[in-house]
Amino acid sequence: MPELPEVETVVRDLRPLLCGQCLAAVRTSRHQLRQPWKRAWVSAIVGKRVQAIRRRGKWIILDLESSSHLLVHLGMTGRFTVVESKIPKAAHTHVVFKLNEGGQELRFADIRRFGSVRYCATADELNLLLGGKLGPEPWEMDPSDWSQRLRSSRRCLKAILLDQSVIAGVGNIYADESLFVARLAPKQLGTRTTREQADRLLSAIVQVLDHAIEARGSSIRNYVGGNGERGEYQNEFLAYGRTGEPCQNCGRAIACIRLAGRATHYCPHCQRSRSQRSEVRSQRSEVRY
DNA sequence: ACAGGATCCTGGGGGC
């Protein structure tokens, strides 16, 4: 499931392989992706050089000559890799860009077709697609702005973390991991978040993402980096996918509930909300007196 | 206005 660390890994892998290369030909499969491929894009792309490759949230942006762009999203099962042209195409390969040097191809494969590849003729078109609907990158988030964003939402923290217009790049895995590190309840409402908790959560997000990028992201099912290598962060999960296993802080079992339509893993003891803590305190005092 | 749910899609795993 490619989230920010996986997308960042793909971009870092592809950068030395793509920058300066010319896209010499484009082939597409007959299966349409989420964003239908337009035939006119082929002639617009062919012959253009890749000037840069970068990431914004979970989106991959290839900057092409004459201020045009390729915008790629890996969805759930997308793979964006450079491979030797002679290697047979994997199943579910939907778009292939032939590179002018080295006998290689840039291939986009996606089993579930939740991903997308599209062409933007101008920077304005790209900004229109991404600009309005993506919040700041976690490293660039202003802490007081972040606190404000949390406190003005009546949604639970888990739902807010998944909202790309609030903070860009966090998905289900890193939302659970960040909330665990910050020791905050996924169910806690944004409006009930203190400034101290907001600071704690933002540091946890940055810490978890930095660590995951170092490990080349998490390979759960299909994900591989731009060079085809898997990630290793799945071996370091503290909460995600560890239902029933002991919490590394307190030893109690990690629970799994459904929040914002997503499986949510957390420690019911370490990640209690303030109201839950005071409930426990009053129960204890009842027992004592 | 906002929150939550349904939808798209395929492979893998569990149950029978």
Add this chain to the structure above:
DNA sequence: TGCCCCCAGGATCCTG
């Protein structure tokens, strides 16, 4: 062994 059903979840659309 084989079949059916459910689950995984990012973005977007729909509903209350």
